[in-house]
Amino acid sequence: MLVGPTGTGKSIQMVKMLRENFDNEEWAYYQLGFSAQTSANQTERIIDGSMDKRRKGVFGPKFGKEGVLFVDDLNMPQKEKYGAQPPIELLRQWMDYKGWYDIDSPEREFRKLEGVRFVGAMGPPGNGRNSISSRYIRHFNVIYVEPYSNSSLNNIFCTIMDWMFASKSNPSFPSPV
Numbered sequence: 001m002l003v004g005p006t007g008t009g010k011s012i013q014m015v016k017m018l019r020e021n022f023d024n025e026e027w028a029y030y031q032l033g034f035s036a037q038t039s040a041n042q043t044e045r046i047i048d049g050s051m052d053k054r055r056k057g058v059f060g061p062k063f064g065k066e067g068v069l070f071v072d073d074l075n076m077p078q079k080e081k082y083g084a085q086p087p088i089e090l091l092r093q094w095m096d097y098k099g100w101y102d103i104d105s106p107e108r109e110f111r112k113l114e115g116v117r118f119v120g121a122m123g124p125p126g127n128g129r130n131s132i133s134s135r136y137i138r139h140f141n142v143i144y145v146e147p148y149s150n151s152s153l154n155n156i157f158c159t160i161m162d163w164m165f166a167s168k169s170n171p172s173f174p175s176p177v
Contacts, residue, residue, distance in 0.1 A: 001074070001137075002121045004145030010121040011072050018119070022068045028061040033072040036128060040086035041103055048102075051113065060115040067116040074120040075129045088136055091118060095139040 002010040015031065023029040030050050032043070047069065051059040061067035077085040093100050099112040120140065125131040148156070 001119065001140040001142050002145050003124065003142055005147045006123055008145040008147050010145050014070055014072075014119065014121055018068055018070055026065060028065045028067045030067060030069045031072065032069060034074060034076040034087060036076055036078050038077045038087050040090040043087040043090050044100060044103055047113075048111065051116075054114060057109060058112045058114055060113060065115070069116055069118050071118060071120040073129075074122040075125065075132045076122075077130070079130055085130060085132065088132055092133075092136045092139070094118075095136075 002014060004010055018029045018031075021027075030047075032046055034043075048059065050061075050069075051067075052062050054060050054063065071091070074088070075085075077087045079085055090100055094113055094116075095118070098114070099110055101108045102111045118139075122132075123129050
C-alpha cells in the first residue's frame with residue numbers, strides 16, 4: 001500500500017507498474033477507485049463482475065491467470081454510525097477468510113475468491129479521508145511516498161514550461177513568447 005499526500009504520484013506510478021508488469025498472459029490487472037459514496041454492495045458487485053467461476057462457490061481471474069486488484073483512494077469511504085467503513089470491511093473479510101457472502105444469491109452463499117492479490121493507494125487521514133483500522137492495515141506492507149520539495153516542483157514545472165514555450169519545439173507559440 002502506498003501512502004502519501006496528494007500530488008506525489010502514488011496512483012500514477014502504481015497504475016503504470018501494474019499495466020506494464022501485470023497485464024499479460026499470466027496476470028490480470030483490475031482497478032477500483034473508492035469515493036466517499038462507495039458502498040460494500042457496489043464493491044462486491046464490481047469485483048464479482050470481474051471474476052470467472054472456477055468451480056462451485058469458487059471464483060477468480062480467467063483460468064490460468066493470477067489477479068492483481070488496485071484499490072485507489074482506499075480510505076475515502078465514509079464511516080458509518082459505529083465507525084466501520086463497509087467497503088473496507090468487505091476487503092478485510094476477503095483477506096481474513098478468502099471470500100464473502102454473495103449479496104445477490106437468495107441463500108447468501110459464501111463466494112471464495114482465489115488467485116487475487118490486493119494493492120492500494122491512499123492519502124493521509126484528513127480532508128475527507130478517514131483513518132482505516134489496524135485490523136485491515138496489517139494485511140499490507142505500507143510504503144510512504146514523500147511529498148516533493150518546493151525546489152523539485154519548481155524544477156519540474158520550469159522544465160515543462162521551458163520545453164512548451166520554446167518556439168523550436170512547439171511551433172504553436174510565436175517566438176516572442
